[in-house]
Amino acid sequence: MSCNCVVIVREVWDTRDLIGSILDEAGHIKPGALQTRFEPEDLNALEVALRIKDQQGGKITAIAVGAPRGVEVLRECLYRGADAAVQVDADASVLDDRALSVLLAAAVKKTDAPDLVLTGTSVVDGENAMLGAMLAAELAWDHVAWVDAVEAVAGGQAVVKRAIEMGYETVQTPLPSVISIGVALLEDDPRSPRPAKAMLKLKMKKTPIPVLTPAELGVADPAALVTTRVTRRESVPPRVIESRQVDPEDVAALKTMLNEVLKGK
Amino acid sequence: MAKIAVFAEIEDGAIHDICLQCMSKARALAGLDGRVVALAAGRGVSETAAKLFGYGADEVYAADHAALAGYISRPFRTLTAGWLVEQAPAAALFPATTLGLDLAASVAGVLSSAGVLYADDVRLAGDDRTARRIEFDRKVVTDYAAADGRMLIIALRDGAADAASFDAGRTGAVKAVSVAPDFVGAAKVLKRDVAKKTINLKGARVIVAGGAGVGSLENFSWIRDLASALGAEIGATRAVVDAGWLPADHQIGQTGATVKPDLYIACGISGAVQHRVGMQDSGKIIAINTDPNAPIFKIAHYRIVGDLKAVIPKLIQLLKS
Ligand SMILES: Cc1cc2nc3c(=O)[nH]c(=O)nc-3n(C[C@H](O)[C@H](O)[C@H](O)COP(=O)(O)OP(=O)(O)OC[C@H]3O[C@@H](n4cnc5c(N)ncnc54)[C@H](O)[C@@H]3O)c2cc1C
Ligand SMILES: Nc1ncnc2c1ncn2[C@@H]1O[C@H](COP(=O)(O)O)[C@@H](O)[C@H]1O
Numbered sequence A: 001m002s003c004n005c006v007v008i009v010r011e012v013w014d015t016r017d018l019i020g021s022i023l024d025e026a027g028h029i030k031p032g033a034l035q036t037r038f039e040p041e042d043l044n045a046l047e048v049a050l051r052i053k054d055q056q057g058g059k060i061t062a063i064a065v066g067a068p069r070g071v072e073v074l075r076e077c078l079y080r081g082a083d084a085a086v087q088v089d090a091d092a093s094v095l096d097d098r099a100l101s102v103l104l105a106a107a108v109k110k111t112d113a114p115d116l117v118l119t120g121t122s123v124v125d126g127e128n129a130m131l132g133a134m135l136a137a138e139l140a141w142d143h144v145a146w147v148d149a150v151e152a153v154a155g156g157q158a159v160v161k162r163a164i165e166m167g168y169e170t171v172q173t174p175l176p177s178v179i180s181i182g183v184a185l186l187e188d189d190p191r192s193p194r195p196a197k198a199m200l201k202l203k204m205k206k207t208p209i210p211v212l213t214p215a216e217l218g219v220a221d222p223a224a225l226v227t228t229r230v231t232r233r234e235s236v237p238p239r240v241i242e243s244r245q246v247d248p249e250d251v252a253a254l255k256t257m258l259n260e261v262l263k264g265k
Numbered sequence B: 001m002a003k004i005a006v007f008a009e010i011e012d013g014a015i016h017d018i019c020l021q022c023m024s025k026a027r028a029l030a031g032l033d034g035r036v037v038a039l040a041a042g043r044g045v046s047e048t049a050a051k052l053f054g055y056g057a058d059e060v061y062a063a064d065h066a067a068l069a070g071y072i073s074r075p076f077r078t079l080t081a082g083w084l085v086e087q088a089p090a091a092a093l094f095p096a097t098t099l100g101l102d103l104a105a106s107v108a109g110v111l112s113s114a115g116v117l118y119a120d121d122v123r124l125a126g127d128d129r130t131a132r133r134i135e136f137d138r139k140v141v142t143d144y145a146a147a148d149g150r151m152l153i154i155a156l157r158d159g160a161a162d163a164a165s166f167d168a169g170r171t172g173a174v175k176a177v178s179v180a181p182d183f184v185g186a187a188k189v190l191k192r193d194v195a196k197k198t199i200n201l202k203g204a205r206v207i208v209a210g211g212a213g214v215g216s217l218e219n220f221s222w223i224r225d226l227a228s229a230l231g232a233e234i235g236a237t238r239a240v241v242d243a244g245w246l247p248a249d250h251q252i253g254q255t256g257a258t259v260k261p262d263l264y265i266a267c268g269i270s271g272a273v274q275h276r277v278g279m280q281d282s283g284k285i286i287a288i289n290t291d292p293n294a295p296i297f298k299i300a301h302y303r304i305v306g307d308l309k310a311v312i313p314k315l316i317q318l319l320k321s
Helices: A040-056 A069-080 A097-109 A131-139 A198-204 A251-261 B017-030 B073-087 B098-111 B220-230 B238-242 B295-299 B308-320
Strands: A005-008 A011-014 A035-038 A060-065 A084-088 A116-120 A142-154 A157-164 A167-174 A177-181 A228-235 B003-008 B035-042 B059-064 B091-095 B114-119 B121-125 B128-135 B140-146 B152-156 B188-194 B206-210 B233-236 B263-267 B284-289 B302-305
Touching: A005 A040, A005 A131, A011 A069, A035 A040, A040 A060, A040 A069, A040 A116, A040 A142, A040 A177, A060 A069, A060 A097, A069 A084, A069 A198, A084 A097, A097 A131, A097 B098, A116 A131, A131 A142, A131 A177, A131 B073, A131 B098, A142 A167, A142 B073, A142 B098, A157 A177, A157 B098, A167 A177, A228 B114, A251 B284, A251 B308, B003 B017, B003 B073, B003 B098, B017 B035, B017 B091, B017 B121, B017 B152, B035 B073, B059 B073, B073 B098, B091 B098, B091 B121, B098 B114, B098 B152, B114 B128, B114 B140, B121 B152, B128 B152, B206 B220, B220 B233, B220 B263, B220 B308, B233 B238, B284 B295, B284 B308
Parallel strands: A005 A060, A005 A116, A060 A084, A116 A177, A142 A177, B003 B035, B003 B091, B035 B059, B091 B152, B114 B152, B206 B233, B206 B263, B263 B284, B284 B302
Antiparallel strands: A011 A035, A142 A157, A157 A167, A167 B188, A228 B140, B121 B128, B128 B140
């Protein structure tokens, strides 16, 4: 059975190893203070879709909200093996997950017969992690979050492995469903996402990416859908801790350290 | 006079620890004249749910149904959203567990409410319903307000409040919530593969934690020896749990336990933000790492640049002498 997948992809702020203040005086994020990158869990979601396609065929459509960053991640999806891409023409930076989920649900419905909609569970650090759940609610479909692997898609059902606090659950979910893929696969993991292919880059470089406007999706004003507004952002002063280097060769220094930390025990 | 709702996650007859934090936060937000209403859902949860009175609930509801034995989004979100519409609280608190995060987001979607996950605090003043989150690697604090006085739905981060204490004098009758959600063709949990909790990292005063830098399962004996010399519990990073060197209940961090011991010794741990959020409030932190630029050193009180295989034996010897 072939399986058609839609993958929702985002370009997000890269919050690894932040240095210095990222806010300006007015409490806004300074332009250029943060780099962006392809949301790693979305990349995993794309890889999961590509594996389903490798095994049983089907079509992969990548969808993102916004330009031009959205278009860049969409092109990256095409280079990695997605068959089609669709851009929703709205400014994602002024929308919340609720507004995005309404636009994306309408866009998914315009994609022919998807069996699975895949996305990443969390947005690094900002961690709102709500998009998949809200999208499923909007579509009135089932949703499984924190999925590490899609084990089988057959007989109108998908069987997936979901990470929970102390282990895993195997969950069977009917098609169509929304599946949110979990934490980044480690780099040396054999499951890690495949890179872009040079051959596809040449082929897809100029491929036009169709655009859907909010009006075409039945949404007059996407900003009116926003339910959560940022009202204040402030820098947290860096915590000053008394820190000192202890030479591992210096036994007396190690001893002093142990005495200090174990004082009163 | 606010009304606050709490979703109580109950597993194996126990109320989840973060739900007890939600209860104390809800009680503080509701004030003396406000009301705290709690909902539990699952199979056989009614009896445990009755304890929620003792933890500060004014009303307790339970959706007790065999079909709710495993967590699946659709029936849980339908039933919880329906209950919240009836209750119409100013805010609904969920625990930031894998279940609570998914349910909070799903319900916020169904109700078109304001949703904030991993919230550190909540403020309610009339129509101002705001959740606060410390984000971007603890560099920024952001306030998220519910637009147009909507219900605020939050998942409370572990450690954001003290757990409610139990008052055996507070009792009441649990009200049954009838379960007629859209089960037809819904997902189901086929299999659970969950480790039993064998250690209590949260209560530990001293933790010796190992990361990928420990190198192998055999090398973990260094960590064990140091821990036993200190009377400490053993913690780990996700990398260690993923490698199968330790079971999942040892994991510390965003998807593991949040701990605050007096002393935390990080051995061969790089200090990724997802690990740091679970241990950075420890009283004293000692880090042992071969890489002088490892991010863990930014939060360590004592920085030991060196090979743990050489450093740990010296520490053990000093402790024994
Ligand atoms: C959504 C999400 C959730 C996550 N949740 C968690 C979580 O809850 N907990 C968690 O821990 N991680 C979590 N992670 C993973 C996290 O990002 C890191 O990958 C992980 O913490 C790294 O573990 P580590 O420090 O053991 O390994 P590494 O990053 O590989 O670091 C190993 C360190 O050991 C040092 N080293 C090597 N050899 C030696 C030696 N002989 N002596 C001394 N030092 C040595 C190295 O210099 C290095 O700094 C999560 C990731 C994501 C995306
Ligand atoms: N579907 C999406 N397409 C494009 N950008 C998105 C999408 N979802 C979220 N974003 C952006 O990702 C960034 C981080 O989101 P958050 O952490 O939820 O605030 C913000 O700039 C969002 O606007």
